[in-house]
Amino acid sequence: MIIKTCKTIPGSEITDPAVFKQRRQLIKAMLALGITGSGIYSSFADATEVNWQNVPKGYQPKEPLSATSADIVKNHTNYYEFTYNKTDATSLAQALPIDPWSVEITGEVEKPGVYHLEDLISQNTLQEYIYRFRCVEAWSMVVPWIGFPLASLLKKVQPLSTAQFVQFTTLNDVKNMPNLSDKHVLEWPYVEGLRLDEAMHPLTILATGMYGEVLPKQNGAPLRLVVPWKYGFKSIKAIVKIELVKKAPLTSWSKSAPHDYGFYANVNPDVPHPRWSQSTERVLGAGFFTPRRKTELFNGYADEVASLYSNMNLREYF
Numbered sequence: 001m002i003i004k005t006c007k008t009i010p011g012s013e014i015t016d017p018a019v020f021k022q023r024r025q026l027i028k029a030m031l032a033l034g035i036t037g038s039g040i041y042s043s044f045a046d047a048t049e050v051n052w053q054n055v056p057k058g059y060q061p062k063e064p065l066s067a068t069s070a071d072i073v074k075n076h077t078n079y080y081e082f083t084y085n086k087t088d089a090t091s092l093a094q095a096l097p098i099d100p101w102s103v104e105i106t107g108e109v110e111k112p113g114v115y116h117l118e119d120l121i122s123q124n125t126l127q128e129y130i131y132r133f134r135c136v137e138a139w140s141m142v143v144p145w146i147g148f149p150l151a152s153l154l155k156k157v158q159p160l161s162t163a164q165f166v167q168f169t170t171l172n173d174v175k176n177m178p179n180l181s182d183k184h185v186l187e188w189p190y191v192e193g194l195r196l197d198e199a200m201h202p203l204t205i206l207a208t209g210m211y212g213e214v215l216p217k218q219n220g221a222p223l224r225l226v227v228p229w230k231y232g233f234k235s236i237k238a239i240v241k242i243e244l245v246k247k248a249p250l251t252s253w254s255k256s257a258p259h260d261y262g263f264y265a266n267v268n269p270d271v272p273h274p275r276w277s278q279s280t281e282r283v284l285g286a287g288f289f290t291p292r293r294k295t296e297l298f299n300g301y302a303d304e305v306a307s308l309y310s311n312m313n314l315r316e317y318f
Helices: 017-022 070-075 089-095 117-122 150-157 252-256 302-309
Strands: 102-107 113-116 126-134 139-149 165-170 191-195 205-210 224-226 239-245 280-283
Touching (some): 070 139, 113 117, 126 224, 139 150, 150 239
Parallel strands (some): 139 280
Antiparallel strands (some): 102 113, 139 205, 205 224
């Protein structure tokens, strides 16, 4: 079943709060694959609107975020397999077939295999996670994702003691991803990675939906990673393979520009990108005269995740 999980960001700060608060339907049935490749594979049931007064105490934003429309979130994406601009992926991605979909899980695990998406979904309780999303390009938004903890999947495949890292690979569909012919920026398929303890952290999720709806194709459908304390490029889209490995994988951006994009990619206002500062961010949808928001260490999740890096030099391991 699907349950509502109120996280630590007040409803007033969610991107497009008017749309989010007004809806009277929340997902209560399993997100399941549809009978066509159109991407319509969600079912809805009436439910009580979330009570934002019951948001548990914990991380609270230091200042309110300007509301952004859901349309902006769904149409402002970096999806280089389709295009280098942020708008055309919305139309280009619609041709991507996502039904059926399976994920190969391999490497240092007791139970390797090919797992069908509908089985992964049916074996996990879908929840809603309201997270900040911070791009390395210094823009940000807040998204109510729907998904389940990556840890619950990894526990089922039983990592071996030799597993230290998790490597993720995106779909490599030359026919339907037109930009794969261009290898000047990145080599394909797109690869990302996490340390195993990062992957097992309860904030790390696999997302199948957003805004109470199925995940749009341009946002990474049908299955994407979300790691809210890291820059957005770590949250790999359209995952087809998860491999547990002994050594840190060479990720796509680290391979392409190692001095610009480190393996960890933790949001850190004190570590600038070689070509721009990371100390502030532009909130998508904010007015022209709205001041830039000050970026928080670990994107505001320091209380939850700082202990993962307690003995590390965050400038060296960026």
